[in-house]
Amino acid sequence: MLGTRGVPARYGGFETAVEEIGHRLAARGHEVRVYCRGTDRAAAYRGIQRVLLPGIRVRSLETLSHTLVSAGHLRTHPTDVALVFNAANAPALPLLRRAGIPVAVHVDGLEWQRGKWGPTGRRYYRAVERLCVRWADALIADSRAIQDYYRAVHSAETTYLAYGAPLLTDPALHRLRDLGLAPAGYHLVVARLEPENNVELILQGYRGSRSALPLVIVGSVPYSGPYQQRLNALATRVGARTLGAVWDQELLDALYAGAATYLHGHSVGGTNPSLLRAIGAAAPVLAFDVAFNREVLNGHGLYFDDVASLAAAIREAEEAPELSRKRGRKAQEEARYRFTWDGVTDGYEALCYSLRFAAR
Numbered sequence: 593m594l595g596t597r598g599v600p601a602r603y604g605g606f607e608t609a610v611e612e613i614g615h616r617l618a619a620r621g622h623e624v625r626v627y628c629r630g631t632d633r634a635a636a637y638r639g640i641q642r643v644l645l646p647g648i649r650v651r652s653l654e655t656l657s658h659t660l661v662s663a664g665h666l667r668t669h670p671t672d673v674a675l676v677f678n679a680a681n682a683p684a685l686p687l688l689r690r691a692g693i694p695v696a697v698h699v700d701g702l703e704w705q706r707g708k709w710g711p712t713g714r715r716y717y718r719a720v721e722r723l724c725v726r727w728a729d730a731l732i733a734d735s736r737a738i739q740d741y742y743r744a745v746h747s748a749e750t751t752y753l754a755y756g757a758p759l760l761t762d763p764a765l766h767r768l769r770d771l772g773l774a775p776a777g778y779h780l781v782v783a784r785l786e787p788e789n790n791v792e793l794i795l796q797g798y799r800g801s802r803s804a805l806p807l808v809i810v811g812s813v814p815y816s817g818p819y820q821q822r823l824n825a826l827a828t829r830v831g832a833r834t835l836g837a838v839w840d841q842e843l844l845d846a847l848y849a850g851a852a853t854y855l856h857g858h859s860v861g862g863t864n865p866s867l868l869r870a871i872g873a874a875a876p877v878l879a880f881d882v883a884f885n886r887e888v889l890n891g892h893g894l895y896f897d898d899v900a901s902l903a904a905a906i907r908e909a910e911e912a913p914e915l916s917r918k919r920g921r922k923a924q925e926e927a928r929y930r931f932t933w934d935g936v937t938d939g940y941e942a943l944c945y946s947l948r949f950a951a952r
């Protein structure tokens with residue numbers, strides 16, 4: 593498994609998927625190797641073999657450079673199947689094909705729409721979509737909307753494999769006291785602080801709602817810049833609490849479970865793990881109005897697409913808290929069969945078997 597920061601999962605959706613799928617495959621008797629970045633030199637994690645390799649520490653080059661080095665390592669350390677995460681890594685696919693390794697690419701969302709990329713970056717992401725269609729043996733989409741996109745734009749079929757929603761049954765809500773918070777006493781955002789996650793819009797909508805409850809923001813960005821500085825200034829003006837990244841998983845679970853609402857501004861990805869985690873905690877969700885989020889919520893949330901609609905949604909959730917909580921519980925109930933990591937792992941296992949047998 594290559595193309596991510598690796599395991600343990602400490603960044604985003606791809607890393608979460610690699611850890612959750614990888615350790616389950618290892619428990620089923622498969623030899624699982626994950627290529628990792630960072631400084632953690634542990635040789636194994638949860639039954640997964642870790643290979644630590646370098647990448648160029650520049651935003652536009654780090655992912656691809658690390659994946660190219662990883663693909664080079666694979667050429668001398670053969671494997672039955674390679675699972676590549678992120679369409680941006682398409683230039684590494686010929687290395688794997690020349691080594692005779694079947695390759696499936698998890699293409700992620702519509703990367704070229706992300707606000708952090710300029711014109712060159714957007715052109716690159718449109719190009720690598722086409723290269724993935726040409727060079728990969730299989731494509732993986734974590735959203736039906738992404739499937740539709742690849743079918744309509746590239747005339748390409750994909751295998752639908754979403755993410756799992758961790759279901760909380762007994763969250764440690766007492767941990768909220770560590771932060772001076774009370775259950776149902778705050779609104780929550782968990783996101784990387786990047787433009788396409790609409791944290792700036794959320795801050796403005798929260799201010800417009802005139803809510804008496806505090807807004808708590810969990811998240812960071814690996815490359816600080818003017819956008820993050822602007823967000824920090826706006827958060828200060830509206831009185832939001834910014835916690836940065838929270839690695840204490842028990843505390844993070846408590847934050848999700850205790851939120852009066854979870855505000856989800858992600859706009860360009862597919863099925864988002866932060867949204868699934870909120871659903872698994874039965875948090876009432878207010879989500880940015882795009883097909884990906886509507887697909888996941890299946891009607892059990894409120895939606896916004898600008899400052900005014902978010903302010904109205906926050907007021908509606910506060911004025912009818914029991915109805916809001918009912919929507920959260922219904923979404924959690926459906927997640928028990930719609931989004932399970934065991935089911936997702938079944939799909940990856942079956943895909944790997946089919947690619948391996950087809951290559952013989």
